[in-house]
Amino acid sequence: MSQPISFSLASELETCAWFNTAEALSLYKLRGKVIVISAFQMLCPSCVSHSLPQANTLQALHPRSQLQIIGLHTVFEHHHVMTVDALQVFIHEYKLKFAIAADQPSSNNDIPVTMRKLELKGTPSIVLIDKQGRIRLNHFGHLHDLQLGSLVGRLLTE
């Protein structure tokens, strides 16, 4: 792992919209699966070119019964154009197939609620949650596919 492992339990996501899933996902209900949260903004170039294709492929390579990818649209700037409506079109045009949630906007702050609770530093960010619901990695920036794959593989076998 690329930083000291924190074993704190991930608190529940607070979101205002979901895509590519029949119902809102709950981290609690996902216990027993490995969860990868890929935090992004649709107007973040590194997210678009690297992190989202990575998340899409990672899910395609693993059954949802074992691994759940959650894209989290954490809008902390340019809120007037990165709306849920725009996100919906973005997901459609980029053919993203994994579950994606829009982070809950804060009432008094540019940083949305879940982003603040997870203490994310920006986008892209990757959060790995093990089968017991514990946060095992909280990484700001991109991870090489081999590195992310290896970390996920280890959590899958625990």
Next chain:
Amino acid sequence: MSQPISFSLASELETCAWFNTAEALSLYKLRGKVIVISAFQMLCPSCVSHSLPQANTLQALHPRSQLQIIGLHTVFEHHHVMTVDALQVFIHEYKLKFAIAADQPSSNNDIPVTMRKLELKGTPSIVLIDKQGRIRLNHFGHLHDLQLGSLVGRLLTE
């Protein structure tokens, strides 16, 4: 050239906003320079990953006294989210440095005015205009860098 050469004069652009230029550009006033119009939509993945970086590099490699790149945001779908405000943020976040115009929306049609006049089939599209203001290529889809470079080089020497 990849299709029959049309020597029709390019009619003037009709636009509603400009970026990265002190004033609105006029094809007529640009006579004497080679012009490359790169038509795109900000939520068109192939435009984002291929055509816009290509346009950005093409301008960086050639002085504006000889070659003028014009990005043309031709919104023909999802008009409610691909607004001029969103375009402005997009240009900023993607660090695009070449002149970009927003095509004039039509009053009674999804296809914006200049896109219709140029008979573009979709995005991305590339239009090459020679020093005399004549349309020399009108291509739907991406062109390989070597192919676009070679076509531009030929027009520059005429």
Next chain:
Amino acid sequence: MSQPISFSLASELETCAWFNTAEALSLYKLRGKVIVISAFQMLCPSCVSHSLPQANTLQALHPRSQLQIIGLHTVFEHHHVMTVDALQVFIHEYKLKFAIAADQPSSNNDIPVTMRKLELKGTPSIVLIDKQGRIRLNHFGHLHDLQLGSLVGRLLTE
């Protein structure tokens, strides 16, 4: 895993030269570590552009105390030019840093000894060996970084 898992024990490598290691490696002595064998030929384009950079990065991301990558130069064609001397220059020019062995040529066959014993179908091929020395994957062709990473991560945690 992308094919039926075989739990046969990997038999020892038969080689005629080693690079990037102080001494010849023995699969038996490596018990307790995960081993990735990346079989290649220096004049195999897919090996050069994909598999060898992948092997190089995979080793760089994991300590040799846990994971041992072994490049295996399995020359089964053009033997007169893919010599051990040429391999040595190739490793130097491509700045490969992981352990690499030259497969032992057969006396009566174009297929070298270890390639035949491992029943490899061509290059590139990837063989994964677990901490107990068992072959867990024998794959002809390239694997996506996310897929290889995930498989390796799982073996590391067993």
Next chain:
Amino acid sequence: MSQPISFSLASELETCAWFNTAEALSLYKLRGKVIVISAFQMLCPSCVSHSLPQANTLQALHPRSQLQIIGLHTVFEHHHVMTVDALQVFIHEYKLKFAIAADQPSSNNDIPVTMRKLELKGTPSIVLIDKQGRIRLNHFGHLHDLQLGSLVGRLLTE
């Protein structure tokens, strides 16, 4: 052009083998065409990943009646393994389709004859020769596809 234009006439190539052409090419006989010389070594990683695919595509995009690409294998190091036999296999395995010559080895020098006459600094190098046989660019290192395309396009129209 990226350096002061030299209008010296290119002297004839001195070579010891040709591939992908029915007969040895002569710069003199090619007058009237634009010539691109792509100097490389088969164990030069940047040549393999960038320059040779570029040369291959550049020829594929232009008829030989107008543009002649010549790959020039200028071996100045590791002569014992970058032989003409090895080059032949390399061309076959990498599916290179443009004309390629092996530079004539020097009798008393590591630098082969044509490389020395052209004063090339290393590999990859690109030399552009206009329709009158004059050297218009002599560049050490890689050129962006858009830049090389534009330079070639200009020479084609002269």
